[in-house]
Amino acid sequence: MSTRGFAVGNGVVADGCGLFLDRGAVLVRNGRIVEVGDVASIRSRLREGEEFCDVGGRLVLPGFFNPHHHLYSFFAVGLAPLGATPDFAAILERLWWPLDDVLDVPTLRLSALLGLCDALRHGVTTVFDHSASMSCVRGSLDILADAFRSLGMKGLVCYEMSDRADGPKSPYGKGVGAHGVRGHAEENLDFWRRHRDDPLVRGAFGLHANFTLGEETLAWVRQxxxxxxxxxxxxxxxxxxxxxxxxLGYAGPVDRLRRFDLLDVRSLLAHLVHVSDEDLAHLECSRSVAIWNPESNANNGVGCLNRKKLSRCVLGTDGMSCDMVQTLRSACLLGEGSREDFRELGRIFFTESRDVLRRFFPDVGGLEPGRRADLTVLEYLPLTPVTAANLPGHLIYGAKNGRAFLTVGDGRILFRNGRVTLLDEEALLPEAMAASRALGERFSRRA
Ligand SMILES: [Zn+2]
Structure with missing residues (x-):
C-alpha cells in the first residue's frame, strides 16, 4: 500500500506491553509504523508534505481489537422480546433467533456498515464477527467483508452453524430457516478458501454452541x-x-470440542462461564483463545467467567457495544472478585489481546517499527500523570468510554474529527432507519 506518510504524537505513546513515552510520536509510512520516538526526533524525520497530527496530550495506543462481536445485532436496540425471558434459552428463542431469522440483505449490509463505523468511533481497528441470518445465508459473509473493506478495517467473519435451522433433527426442533447446516458450512468454507491470505478480512468456521449442534453434525464438521x-x-x-x-458423556463443552478434534491455538471460544475443571485443563493444553464478555454475561444473567481459574483470556463485547474501554471498565466492575488487580486487567487488555491478534494477522498488533500501523488516539485528555503502571486505571476511571479522537488502520486515517473518513455515514442513516423499522415489523409478526 502506498499512502503519504504522517506522524501522530504529542501525547503519551504506550503499547501497554512495555513501550511508554511521556511525550512521544509515531511515524507512519506506506501503511506501516516506521519509528516511535520523542516528538522532536519524529518531527525531524517528516518529509515535505507529510503531516504531524498533534493529539494535544492524549493517549496514543495500538488499535483496539474486538475478538467476539455480532454486527447483525446493531438494529436490535429497543426490540421487545416475543414473550417472557426468564432464562438464557428464552432469550435466544424469543429475541435472537426470531431476529436472525428475519434479517435480509439490506439489514445485514447496513448493520455491518454502521456497526463498523461505531467500532472506528471507539478506536477499534479489528473485529472478529460471528454472524447469523438464517433466511439469508449464502453470500452473507461477502456482505460483511465488503463493509469491512469499505471502511478500511480488518476482521475475521464466520457464519454460525446451528442444527436449530434443521427442524426435526435439531435438539431444539424449531425448524427456523430453510438452509440447514450444510448451507452454513458451505458459506464458511467458501469464504475461507477465497480469503485465506486476504490482508483485511479472513474467514473462520462459525459454530453456534455445543447445545445446538448434534453429534452427527460435529462429526461431519470434523470431516x-x-x-x-x-x-x-x-x-x-x-x-x-x-x-x-x-x-452426552463429555466432561463439558471444551472437552466435547476436543474429542471432535476441533481445538487448537486459533480456536475462538467465547464465554467459558459454565465449564468443568477438565474443560479448563483442556483449554490450557490447547491454548485456545478464551474470550471474556463481561457485559453480555451480566446482561443475560448467566454468571461470570472464573478468573481465578482462567487467567489467560481476552475481552470481547458479544454485540453489547464495540467499545473496548467500556468493556474493560465493566470487566473491572463485574469480574469475579471485582476490582481486579489493574496489572492483570492491563495484561489482558493489551498483551493478551496483541498476542491473540497476531495468531490471525501476524504483522498486526503493537507499535514496533515494521508492523501494520493500527493506532487509536482516545478523545480522553488525562489531567493527572500517566505512567505505564496506571494506564489501565486511566482507561477505567478517566476515559470512562473509548471514544476516539483519531483512528488509524493500516496507515490510513479512518476516523477523525468525529467522522469516519472513507464513507459518508450520515448518508446511510435514512436508509438504515427505514430498514430497521421494516426489520422490527417482520420481527413482531413472528410473535
Ligand atoms: Zn456471541
Whole structure:
C-alpha cells in the first residue's frame, strides 16, 4: 500500500506491553509504523508534505481489537422480546433467533456498515464477527467483508452453524430457516478458501454452541473443516451448554470440542462461564483463545467467567457495544472478585489481546517499527500523570468510554474529527432507519 506518510504524537505513546513515552510520536509510512520516538526526533524525520497530527496530550495506543462481536445485532436496540425471558434459552428463542431469522440483505449490509463505523468511533481497528441470518445465508459473509473493506478495517467473519435451522433433527426442533447446516458450512468454507491470505478480512468456521449442534453434525464438521481453518463458537455461556455436553458423556463443552478434534491455538471460544475443571485443563493444553464478555454475561444473567481459574483470556463485547474501554471498565466492575488487580486487567487488555491478534494477522498488533500501523488516539485528555503502571486505571476511571479522537488502520486515517473518513455515514442513516423499522415489523409478526 502506498499512502503519504504522517506522524501522530504529542501525547503519551504506550503499547501497554512495555513501550511508554511521556511525550512521544509515531511515524507512519506506506501503511506501516516506521519509528516511535520523542516528538522532536519524529518531527525531524517528516518529509515535505507529510503531516504531524498533534493529539494535544492524549493517549496514543495500538488499535483496539474486538475478538467476539455480532454486527447483525446493531438494529436490535429497543426490540421487545416475543414473550417472557426468564432464562438464557428464552432469550435466544424469543429475541435472537426470531431476529436472525428475519434479517435480509439490506439489514445485514447496513448493520455491518454502521456497526463498523461505531467500532472506528471507539478506536477499534479489528473485529472478529460471528454472524447469523438464517433466511439469508449464502453470500452473507461477502456482505460483511465488503463493509469491512469499505471502511478500511480488518476482521475475521464466520457464519454460525446451528442444527436449530434443521427442524426435526435439531435438539431444539424449531425448524427456523430453510438452509440447514450444510448451507452454513458451505458459506464458511467458501469464504475461507477465497480469503485465506486476504490482508483485511479472513474467514473462520462459525459454530453456534455445543447445545445446538448434534453429534452427527460435529462429526461431519470434523470431516469437512480443513485442519488449519479456525473455529469460532459460544462455549459454556449458560448452564444449558454444560448440561447438554455432560448428558452426552463429555466432561463439558471444551472437552466435547476436543474429542471432535476441533481445538487448537486459533480456536475462538467465547464465554467459558459454565465449564468443568477438565474443560479448563483442556483449554490450557490447547491454548485456545478464551474470550471474556463481561457485559453480555451480566446482561443475560448467566454468571461470570472464573478468573481465578482462567487467567489467560481476552475481552470481547458479544454485540453489547464495540467499545473496548467500556468493556474493560465493566470487566473491572463485574469480574469475579471485582476490582481486579489493574496489572492483570492491563495484561489482558493489551498483551493478551496483541498476542491473540497476531495468531490471525501476524504483522498486526503493537507499535514496533515494521508492523501494520493500527493506532487509536482516545478523545480522553488525562489531567493527572500517566505512567505505564496506571494506564489501565486511566482507561477505567478517566476515559470512562473509548471514544476516539483519531483512528488509524493500516496507515490510513479512518476516523477523525468525529467522522469516519472513507464513507459518508450520515448518508446511510435514512436508509438504515427505514430498514430497521421494516426489520422490527417482520420481527413482531413472528410473535
Ligand atoms: Zn456471541
Amino acid at each position: 469437512v473443516k480443513p485442519e488449519e481453518m479456525p473455529i469460532h463458537i459460544h462455549c459454556g455461556e449458560d448452564e444449558t451448554d454444560l448440561r447438554f455436553c455432560r448428558d
